[in-house]
Amino acid sequence: MSVDRRQFLADTTKLLLLTGAASRAWAFVEQGRPQDAPGYDVHRHWWAMFIDIEKCIGCGLCVDACKVENDVPPEAHYSRTWVERYHVPDRDPLDPLAEPQPRVDSPDGGRHGFPEIYPPGTGGKSFFVPKLCNHCAHSPCVQVCPVGATFESPDGVVLVDKDYCVGCRYCVQACPYGCRYIDPRTQTVDKCTLCYHRITRGLTTACCEVCPTGARQFGDLKNPRDPIHDLLRAHKVQVLKPQMATGSKVYYAGLDAAVR
Amino acid sequence: MRELLRDAEHLIRLGLLFAAGLLVFLVVRAQLVPAGFGELGHFRAGAIGANQEREPRFAGRAACAECHGEPAESLAAGGHAAISCESCHGALAAHAAEPAEIPGFAATARALCVQCHAMNRARPAGHPQVEPVSHAEGAACTDCHDAHAPGL
Numbered sequence: 001m002s003v004d005r006r007q008f009l010a011d012t013t014k015l016l017l018l019t020g021a022a023s024r025a026w027a028f029v030e031q032g033r034p035q036d037a038p039g040y041d042v043h044r045h046w047w048a049m050f051i052d053i054e055k056c057i058g059c060g061l062c063v064d065a066c067k068v069e070n071d072v073p074p075e076a077h078y079s080r081t082w083v084e085r086y087h088v089p090d091r092d093p094l095d096p097l098a099e100p101q102p103r104v105d106s107p108d109g110g111r112h113g114f115p116e117i118y119p120p121g122t123g124g125k126s127f128f129v130p131k132l133c134n135h136c137a138h139s140p141c142v143q144v145c146p147v148g149a150t151f152e153s154p155d156g157v158v159l160v161d162k163d164y165c166v167g168c169r170y171c172v173q174a175c176p177y178g179c180r181y182i183d184p185r186t187q188t189v190d191k192c193t194l195c196y197h198r199i200t201r202g203l204t205t206a207c208c209e210v211c212p213t214g215a216r217q218f219g220d221l222k223n224p225r226d227p228i229h230d231l232l233r234a235h236k237v238q239v240l241k242p243q244m245a246t247g248s249k250v251y252y253a254g255l256d257a258a259v260r
Numbered sequence: 261m262r263e264l265l266r267d268a269e270h271l272i273r274l275g276l277l278f279a280a281g282l283l284v285f286l287v288v289r290a291q292l293v294p295a296g297f298g299e300l301g302h303f304r305a306g307a308i309g310a311n312q313e314r315e316p317r318f319a320g321r322a323a324c325a326e327c328h329g330e331p332a333e334s335l336a337a338g339g340h341a342a343i344s345c346e347s348c349h350g351a352l353a354a355h356a357a358e359p360a361e362i363p364g365f366a367a368t369a370r371a372l373c374v375q376c377h378a379m380n381r382a383r384p385a386g387h388p389q390v391e392p393v394s395h396a397e398g399a400a401c402t403d404c405h406d407a408h409a410p411g412l
Contacts, residue, residue: 162310
């Protein structure tokens with residue numbers, strides 16, 4: 001291979017100025033066909049989820065659909081998504097200064113619904129909170145991975161490289177939302193991928209597909225025509241544990257202060 | 261200048277040692293760092309593709325409507341319009357791919373209805389709920405209601 005000085009200088013400048021991804025895209029630009037960057041473009045999406053607490057009826061169809069779609073082991077403690085029932089009792093009239101402690105339950109991850117355990121007339125309020133990986137933009141789990149096996153994809157999804165995960169469990173401990181587990185079959189970590197195999201094919205996630213009330217909505221924040229923008233505008237939304245500044249992309253509407 | 265290069269032999273040896281060390285480092289690094297690592301960030305770029313490989317199990321309602329036009333239309337017209345076919349009928353991407361080989365799943369009524377419509381205080385106030393035991397005295401839900409277009 002012979003390289004003249006001009007070529008050498010051009011290549012070196014490119015190498016110094018451009019990142020790996022940019023120089024790969026540059027190859028297409030040089031050939032005059034930048035539109036030929038192949039298939040699904042990770043740089044053109046920024047996925048997020050919107051959850052309306054006031055619409056969730058606790059049917060558990062999302063939990064079941066997730067297990068089926070992603071081959072998640074059946075036990076409740078292996079869950080990519082689950083539903084919690086919160087019950088906040090009324091204040092005790094004899095001790096009005098005591099803050100009522102919320103009770104949380106999630107039988108079988110909520111997969112088969114919730115048997116009524118708070119009979120009418122016992123006071124307090126109850127509601128359901130669906131949970132899943134928050135796909136943090138500044139994710140604690142990604143920061144602690146010692147081998148670069150978990151990462152924030154350029155489209156905003158936190159994914160796992162199962163071929164390189166060594167099963168050290170650091171990320172399981174680091175996740176403030178408890179969204180990770182070790183798959184007992186492979187001894188590698190597993191978590192919600194936002195149904196990455198579906199969304200890159202143009203489908204919605206399995207949980208959003210089966211949600212009967214539209215409590216779960218999935219959308220692309222980089223697509224200005226996506227209805228998720230209207231939802232985020234029309235509701236007052238919150239993320240879980242905002243004080244941790246994780247850059248969570250799962251937005252909750254109607255979230256009670258009791259939810260952790 | 262001559263003074264400076266008097267012991268050049270040592271410098272050359274040192275330089276060679278450094279060069280050899282650098283070479284070893286580069287060879288070992290090339291062996292250990294997987295292909296595509298660092299291309300998009302501190303991870304193997306190929307892992308993104310690996311996460312896309314799985315085949316979907318839920319076909320999505322558009323796929324159902326291609327063959328089952330009539331029930332899809334009555335569903336879209338009624339109170340259950342927001343509900344996907346596969347919410348009740350189960351994951352049927354395999355059936356959608358090979359309708360002749362793999363049968364669909366006829367939803368069994370009562371357990372499915374109750375999953376959303378059994379009385380539960382945690383459900384939002386406007387959601388229609390019944391007491392499954394006393395409501396209609398154990399008759400099948402579909403005796404009175406059409407699951408695709410609910411109401412009486």
